[in-house]
Amino acid sequence: xxxxxxxxxxxxxxxxxxxxxxxxxxxxxxxxxxxxxxxxxxxxxxxxxxxxxxxxxxxxxxxxxxxxxxxxxxxxxxxxxxxxxxxxxxxxxxxxxxxxxxxxxxxxxxxxxxxxxxxxxxxxxxxxxxxxxxxxxxxxxxxxxxxxxxxxxxxxxxxxxxxxxxxxxxxxxxxxxxxxxxxxxxxxxxxxxxxxxxxxxxxxxxxxxxxxxxxxxxxxxxxxxxxxxxxxxxxxxxxxxxxxxxxxxxxxxxxxxxxxxxxxxxxxxxxxxxxxxxxxxxxxxxxxxxxxxxxxxxxxxxxxxxxxxxxxxxxxxxxxxxxxxxxxxxxxxxxxxxxxxxxxxxxxxxxxxxxxxxxxxxxxxxxxxxxxxxxxxxxxxxxxxxxxxxxxxxxxxxxxxxxxxxxxxxxxxxxxxxxxxxxxxxxxxxxxxxxxxxxxxxxxxxxxxxxxxxxxxxxxxxxxxxxxxxxxxxxxxxxxxxxxxxxxxxxxxxxxxxxxxxxxxxxxxxxxxxxxxxxxxxxxxxxxxxxxxxxxxxxxxxxxxxxxxxxxxxxx
Amino acid sequence: xxxxxxxxxxxxxxxxxxxxxxxxxxxxxxxxxxxxxxxxxxxxxxxxxxxxxxxxxxxxxxxxxxxxxxxxxxxxxxxxxxxxxxxxxxxxxxxxxxxxxxxxxxxxxxxxxxxxxxxxxxxxxxxxxxxxxxxxxxxxxxxxxxxxxxxxxxxxxxxxxxxxxxxxxxxxxxxxxxxxxxxxxxxxxxxxxxxxxxxxxxxxxxxxxxxxxxxxxxxxxxxxxxxxxxxxxxxxxxxxxxxxxxxxxxxxxxxxxxxxxxxxxxxxxxxxxxxxxxxxxxxxxxxxxxxxxxxxxxxxxxxxxxxxxxxxxxxxxxxxxxxxxxxxxxxxxxxxxxxxxxxxxxxxxxxxxxxxxxxxxxxxxxxxxxxxxxxxxxxxxxxxxxxxxxxxxxxxxxxxxxxxxxxxxxxxxxxxxxxxxxxxxxxxxxxxxxxxxxxxxx
Numbered sequence: 001x002x003x004x005x006x007x008x009x010x011x012x013x014x015x016x017x018x019x020x021x022x023x024x025x026x027x028x029x030x031x032x033x034x035x036x037x038x039x040x041x042x043x044x045x046x047x048x049x050x051x052x053x054x055x056x057x058x059x060x061x062x063x064x065x066x067x068x069x070x071x072x073x074x075x076x077x078x079x080x081x082x083x084x085x086x087x088x089x090x091x092x093x094x095x096x097x098x099x100x101x102x103x104x105x106x107x108x109x110x111x112x113x114x115x116x117x118x119x120x121x122x123x124x125x126x127x128x129x130x131x132x133x134x135x136x137x138x139x140x141x142x143x144x145x146x147x148x149x150x151x152x153x154x155x156x157x158x159x160x161x162x163x164x165x166x167x168x169x170x171x172x173x174x175x176x177x178x179x180x181x182x183x184x185x186x187x188x189x190x191x192x193x194x195x196x197x198x199x200x201x202x203x204x205x206x207x208x209x210x211x212x213x214x215x216x217x218x219x220x221x222x223x224x225x226x227x228x229x230x231x232x233x234x235x236x237x238x239x240x241x242x243x244x245x246x247x248x249x250x251x252x253x254x255x256x257x258x259x260x261x262x263x264x265x266x267x268x269x270x271x272x273x274x275x276x277x278x279x280x281x282x283x284x285x286x287x288x289x290x291x292x293x294x295x296x297x298x299x300x301x302x303x304x305x306x307x308x309x310x311x312x313x314x315x316x317x318x319x320x321x322x323x324x325x326x327x328x329x330x331x332x333x334x335x336x337x338x339x340x341x342x343x344x345x346x347x348x349x350x351x352x353x354x355x356x357x358x359x360x361x362x363x364x365x366x367x368x369x370x371x372x373x374x375x376x377x378x379x380x381x382x383x384x385x386x387x388x389x390x391x392x393x394x395x396x397x398x399x400x401x402x403x404x405x406x407x408x409x410x411x412x413x414x415x416x417x418x419x420x421x422x423x424x425x426x427x428x429x430x431x432x433x434x435x436x437x438x439x440x441x442x443x444x445x446x447x448x449x450x451x452x453x454x455x456x457x458x459x460x461x462x463x464x465x466x467x468x469x470x471x472x473x474x475x476x477x478x479x480x481x482x483x484x485x486x487x488x489x490x491x492x493x494x495x496x497x498x499x500x501x502x503x504x505x506x507x508x509x510x511x512x513x514x515x516x517x518x519x520x521x522x523x524x525x526x527x528x529x530x531x532x533x534x535x536x537x538x539x540x541x542x543x544x545x546x547x548x549x550x551x552x553x554x555x556x
Numbered sequence: 557x558x559x560x561x562x563x564x565x566x567x568x569x570x571x572x573x574x575x576x577x578x579x580x581x582x583x584x585x586x587x588x589x590x591x592x593x594x595x596x597x598x599x600x601x602x603x604x605x606x607x608x609x610x611x612x613x614x615x616x617x618x619x620x621x622x623x624x625x626x627x628x629x630x631x632x633x634x635x636x637x638x639x640x641x642x643x644x645x646x647x648x649x650x651x652x653x654x655x656x657x658x659x660x661x662x663x664x665x666x667x668x669x670x671x672x673x674x675x676x677x678x679x680x681x682x683x684x685x686x687x688x689x690x691x692x693x694x695x696x697x698x699x700x701x702x703x704x705x706x707x708x709x710x711x712x713x714x715x716x717x718x719x720x721x722x723x724x725x726x727x728x729x730x731x732x733x734x735x736x737x738x739x740x741x742x743x744x745x746x747x748x749x750x751x752x753x754x755x756x757x758x759x760x761x762x763x764x765x766x767x768x769x770x771x772x773x774x775x776x777x778x779x780x781x782x783x784x785x786x787x788x789x790x791x792x793x794x795x796x797x798x799x800x801x802x803x804x805x806x807x808x809x810x811x812x813x814x815x816x817x818x819x820x821x822x823x824x825x826x827x828x829x830x831x832x833x834x835x836x837x838x839x840x841x842x843x844x845x846x847x848x849x850x851x852x853x854x855x856x857x858x859x860x861x862x863x864x865x866x867x868x869x870x871x872x873x874x875x876x877x878x879x880x881x882x883x884x885x886x887x888x889x890x891x892x893x894x895x896x897x898x899x900x901x902x903x904x905x906x907x908x909x910x911x912x913x914x915x916x917x918x919x920x921x922x923x924x925x926x927x928x929x930x931x932x933x934x935x936x937x938x939x940x941x942x943x944x945x946x947x948x949x950x951x952x953x954x955x956x957x958x959x960x961x962x963x964x965x966x967x968x969x970x971x972x973x974x975x976x977x978x979x980x981x982x983x984x985x986x987x988x989x990x991x992x993x994x995x996x997x998x
């Protein structure tokens with residue numbers, strides 16, 4: 001069957017198309033170039049509508065133990081947000097930490113067709129995939145966490161060498177069914193288990209005598225050498241600590257040109273100026289990001305209201321428990337592997353600190369020049385639920401609206417931000433880069449995030465209305481693999497997305513020391529840690545898409 | 557798409573979901589045991605003419621579970637043997653006709669629980685696990701205050717002080733001490749350091765707290781129902797609050813002070829409890845005190861809680877219910893929306909008050925998971941050989957995940973989940989298969 005989307009105003013940055021009226025043809029789930037005389041079976045006249053690839057969220061906590069702890073802990077946040085079973089859709093609930101099913105539906109209703117869970121612990125990978133398996137509509141994938149796991153830290157201390165460590169990175173990506181690798185508070189989660197309460201970039205872990213800098217370089221270089229497309233995804237040291245803008249600048253310099261993605265940079269751009277000893281470090285961070293082309297980032301914008309923070313950073317989340325609202329929280333030390341911290345938060349526009357956090361995020365959006373290296377996130381749910389994205393897009397596209405909102409926040413924060421003076425207004429083309437083409441390129445999703453021939457027909461069609469919040473809230477049409485799944489913001493077909501993975505080359509010899517290690521110390525056998533393809537394909541009724549990796553580069 | 561060059565995908569990729577043959581020898585290695593919440597996965601299981609035989613690393617529970625002879629068993633409607641299709645049709649008819657069906661027991665794996673959620677939603681029913689009362693001793697604390705927790709591997713390698721709070725762990729988890737407490741080589745107990753094990757509560761089996769790196773073993777015997785008083789006193793002394801009493805629940809204050817001192821000096825202490833063991837009124841308050849005490853200790857040193865329990869798939873049921881509905885069991889779909897009320901929708905209460913008119917009871921691990929006795933019509937999805945006091949309206953024998961079919965379970969620490977192997981013990985259908993058929997017929 002040949003479907004034609006005719007005459008829509010197309011924004012497809014990956015193919016350099018900036019708001020041109022184009023026809024798009026779909027057959028068998030792909031975008032195609034039909035022959036001259038081929039019959040069109042179904043046509044959607046889209047003159048005046050905005051057409052983009054389906055949106056991609058490159059950093060959203062949608063699956064895994066810590067999210068379910070949040071769901072279980074914050075039941076009061078679900079009250080009034082329950083969703084009834086529909087003709088096509090399952091029941092659920094959702095606001096800050098929605099149920100898996102509801103999260104999938106809401107993403108699709110907003111025109112998103114792929115979401116990536118950024119903090120999958122190897123020890124919890126199976127559950128993360130099970131939860132993603134129960135997240136319908138969208139494609140998904142996950143970044144596996146390394147950097148506080150004792151196997152890696154022991155190997156580094158024992159100077160096992162880069163080939164050994166690279167094999168381990170590759171093995172872990174296979175075992176956990178990961179697309180990329182994330183490091184969270186490098187070494188810090190482990191250090192906290194030894195009662196260290198902070199770990200600066202060049203501070204030594206008391207037991208392993210390694211620094212976060214050592215770990216960052218080891219992992220970033222390793223990923224480059226084994227050919228994984230997405231660079232090391234870095235949640236740096238000192239999250240949320242005033243003065244961490246210095247840490248962020250130092251981290252960028254420490255990478256020595258190695259490709260790196262800095263995540264939720266808003267939480268890492270705090271200075272210590274002013275009466276409250278809390279100020280914006282966004283201009284300095286943005287300036288250095290602009291200069292270092294090896295760096296990409298996402299913002300982790302905070303949005304006002306109740307949410308729940310969920311992170312692998314047990315050390316810093318424990319530090320944040322004093323701000324918990326409501327006053328309850330969970331922190332865990334996990335399996336000689338990692339940790340987690342789940343802390344509910346209510347960001348208030350009348351709080352100086354929260355208001356300035358909001359402004360810092362927006363300053364970063366305004367001041368980082370290249371949208372190809374800057375992705376739109378709230379670090380869902382840490383900065384706010386993903387359902388606030390349309391509001392955030394309007395803040396970026398509409399200076400008048402932004403300045404109206406600025407007038408409402410704590411006056412001290414208004415005085416402490418340069419946001420009001422920043423004139424930038426994002427174009428639809430730039431929004432399409434930040435929410436489609438950029439994340440797809442960075443994550444190495446070769447047939448997603450664009451509308452060229454051969455791409456998967458994940459397509460979102462919007463009404464071109466002046467209120468960009470309303471526009472992005474409720475797309476007119478959403479196609480997933482060429483099937484119409486959402487019409488006027490309502491689900492018309494339920495589909496199960498694929499799981500994207502990357503499988504870099506590794507030497508199976510690494511299994512000998514790994515098996516010994518698991519047998520000696522762990523409570524799970526190495527073979528049982530692995531998540532099998534059949535679990536995703538048969539048990540979760542999903543599918544796996546293996547994205548390309550580059551050939552491995554070995555030391556001479 | 558490019559593929560790997562020399563790094564071949566893990567063998568798991570090629571592993572079919574069907575029967576695992578156990579290789580040429582017929583012996584399965586690294587088998588995970590689903591019969592208690594700590595999910596040991598180092599079992600070696602072979603076959604004999606009469607069934608499965610554990611060759612290595614079993615325990616009483618594992619033997620009872622894996623080696624249970626599979627008696628020939630057929631689906632029944634009102635005691636009459638029928639085909640599976642007939643039983644499914646009748647079960648669906650009863651579920652459809654019910655005003656408020658209760659999906660209870662829920663002794664099943666993740667896939668089975670997914671099917672339970674889907675069917676309950678479709679039927680407008682209530683979901684609750686047989687062991688919710690124990691789990692709610694924890695959930696109440698999680699929902700009101702939160703906590704600081706550890707996991708099995710972390711505790712095994714790091715703890716220099718383990719305090720067992722009022723829980724006779726042997727009965728629930730026979731290999732807990734062997735695998736977690738008395739391990740030969742904890743990663744971080746070096747330079748001759750020893751692990752101290754403290755038991756709070758009378759009559760707890762301390763016999764397995766020996767060997768490995770275990771140093772002192774201390775018992776503070778008090779009635780189980782009074783462990784809350786003892787940990788309250790411990791918390792008070794840790795905070796420097798003077799106590800007028802000379803003893804608390806039969807334990808001298810000096811001994812409580814000694815424990816407080818050990819807690820302060822520990823590098824990594826772990827308070828361990830098994831919720832099912834704390835079977836006394838308001839036991840959630842005891843869990844709360846333990847959790848708060850752990851939080852206090854973390855101001856200066858490192859401490860964590862470790863909750864055990866989770867037998868009969870209880871942890872998986874709670875987790876799947878939470879990620880799909882937002883709520884940890886005791887959810888009603890009568891209105892179409894998930895309606896959460898941990899008091900109103902407790903299975904025991906619904907049955908006792910006859911607020912449910914159909915019980916669909918799931919027990920796929922052991923025949924011991926019996927529904928509360930009542931004359932409310934019951935659809936039983938149970939292991940072969942279960943005998944109810946009142947004949948069920950429909951009985952469908954089901955396989956056990958990890959013996960008769962493959963599956964997955966989440967461990968007591970709510971972090972790790974294990975794959976369960978199909979050992980080919982029988983061809984009985986899974987709970988997921990049967991429930992999907994029932995839902996399809998609704």
